[in-house]
Amino acid sequence: MLSLIPWLDRLNALEGLPSVKLAADVEAAKNKVGLPNMMLVLGRETVSHGAMSNQARHRVKTEVLLVTGIKRMNAPLGPVASSGSDELASLRQPALTALINWLPAGCDIPVKWHRGQLLALESHALFWADVFTTEYFWPLEETSP
Template identity: 70%
Template sequence: MLLRLTQWQERLNTLETIPKVQLAANVEAVQNHTHFPSMMLVLGRETVSHGAMSNQSRHRVKTEVLLVTGITRRNQPLGPVANASDDELSALREPALKRLINWLPEGCDIPVKWQRGQLLALKSNALFWADVFTVEMWWPLAEENSP
């Protein structure tokens, strides 16, 4: 069973406080987006490790999913933020993080975990922030192993 990002997109698009989440082929496509604020899902790396060996081998597949948030870059004074409502990036990310962390997508065996957040790109007109999530599944599935 392959990970379907459309499940993730549908889950996030039920939130009315964030822009409609779109799918992107890669981070370069995200950075070429020109409408802000924006949120896009990008499939990241897959790491495969061997599980416990018995009659047949099983593999633990760990998949990274990036949720990239883009906002318009503005000049703001240095120093602490005046109030929480001034932080557009946090206001967009928070409901999405809450919606995804510990969610168990269909076909997965281990719930979604948030791994890290990092600045992806800082362009003259926009800031792009990537939140990296992981989800894990066993392959092949137990019923695929049975004779």
């Protein structure tokens, strides 16, 4: 199973972002008190099998969700005053840059950005999920007979 500790360390080393925490699931990430916030959630793992010398080798594709929550504000109709007013984009950009093409310890394939989507739009907050994928082979080491 993929450890999210290196992911936390990498994101928390970035300046200008709220402290990134772990969440057990998407619902827990949406219930985090204090906005803006960013939460990492371990997503699904898809396993495919390939032949290896005397044993099966499992290729594990893991999804990691980065859930970003910001306060909803009533904005006047019309053009946005400045490009710096997009809080969601300013939080996501450094995280995307730090994670895309990064190779976490224990992984065999660099991190790819799979998709971004609106997770929830509530009266007080907007929650956005960016889904990243990485892959590794299990067992991690070959065992000798």
